[in-house]
Amino acid sequence: MVKENPFTTSSQEKNTLQVEVFSLSKSTIKRRLHKRKYRGFSKPFINLKNRKARLNFAPKHLKMPAQYWNRILWTVKTKINLYQNMGGSGVVRRRLGAVHDLKHTTSPLLSANVSNGILQTTRFITGGRLVYSQQSDDSSRPVSRYPIPNKKDLPHDIVKKMEEVEKEDGILPNIYKAMAHRPNEFRHFFAHYDCLMNKETGNLSRADKELLIVATSAYNKCPYCVTAHGAQHIIHSKNPILAYQVIINWGLAELNQRERAMVEFALAIAKPENITEIHFKQLEKHGLDREDAWDIAAITAFFAMANRLAYLMDLRPNDEFCMS
Known part of the structure; x- marks a missing residue:
């Protein structure tokens, strides 16, 4: 039977033998097949x-x-x-x-x-x-509790911005769709975002910035931002586990000393704490100056706002960004 059809399972053989000959257990059938040097492989x-x-x-x-x-x-x-x-x-x-x-x-x-x-x-x-794959969202849960405008009803500059993001990244993050509910705020929100994330000066890499966003968003318990920027951190850092660790417990995460100093400073801003010279000196030990401190604080403050807007909108992450 196995020679004729290599896809035959032990259950199928048992049923056939039970009808045609006599009853055998599956374990007996498997032993006999093994004795004849047949093995099962899942594909x-x-x-x-x-x-x-x-x-x-x-x-x-x-x-x-x-x-x-x-x-x-x-x-x-x-x-x-x-x-x-x-x-x-x-x-x-x-x-x-x-x-x-x-x-x-x-x-x-x-x-x-x-x-x-x-x-x-x-x-x-x-x-x-x-x-991760590119897909259209088909979840029954809406992107936002606020209405998502039809593309044809949006101002030209906002449509252009969304198309540029989708062309460059392969997907359009749901935050762009949700923020389009208020076009003027959309413009200012993403202008500030681009200024912080795409600036070419300073000592923070894109992976550093995504790490700061993950840490801040985890502190603020924002499902959208930890999901979206956790995935972004994996892409930019090529580290598949660090974002998970920071989300669960940044104190036990496998951060290097520089990363730990940045995260500690970001969380001091997020709580907030009184910022003293001690905070700046800790960053300086790892080659980060006061302008870098400003960048860390600005990213932390911006995403503290974004976290709260995401809560307000009940913003759903794109399935492409889901990490689990």
């Missing part, structure tokens, strides 16, 4: 629809700019079963030592979930790693 399934979607995905994204791919984390560990749908994971029986024969394997594929369209589904875990 995920990819159906014809998803195979076509992946083939369509490649040429459409071949010329995407580097900034687009910098926003996506990939894994290439998944092997794909091309033969038959086994309801997700299943068993393929091969003789011992034969499982790695070329005819029994396929090349590793970029593990983008495309079952609802080309890279249009939620993030998922595969091979032990988190994968």
Whole structure:
């Protein structure tokens, strides 16, 4: 039976034998198969629809700019079963030592979930790693408790800004949609954001700034900002765990001395504490001057405001940014 159909499971063999011959337990069947040097190997399934979607995905994204791919984390560990749908994971029986024969394997594929369209589904875990994908939000929970304006009803400059962000990043964070409810505040909010996050002077890297936002937002218990900027920190720092640690307990996080000094200063601003010369001297030990201190304080103060607006709006994070 196994020779004729290598996808046969021990339960199927048991049922067949029970009808045709006599009753055997699954463990007995497995022992007999093992004695004949057959072993079961689990493989995920990819159906014809998803195979076509992946083939369509490649040429459409071949010329995407580097900034687009910098926003996506990939894994290439998944092997794909091309033969038959086994309801997700299943068993393929091969003789011992034969499982790695070329005819029994396929090349590793970029593990983008495309079952609802080309890279249009939620993030998922595969091979032990988190994968982010571009998708349209389909959650029943609204983006904000305030109405989201229709694009055609928005001023031209706001539409242009949103399109630029989406083109550069591959997604449009929900904060842009939500803030569009008040166009004038949208303009000032993101002008200030760009001034803080995109300035080219000072000693703070983008990863440093994202770390400060995560720490501040965790202190303020803001679900939107810890989710969105936790994902951003992973992208810019290439460190897949530090943001998690800071969110849970920054005091036990694996921060280096410079990072710890920055976070301590940011939280002193967030609480707030009386800022003294001791605070500045602690930063100076790690090459951060008073202008850098201003940057840390300005980022902390801005996102303390953003955290509270997110609470007001009941702002939902994009699924692309979800970290768990």
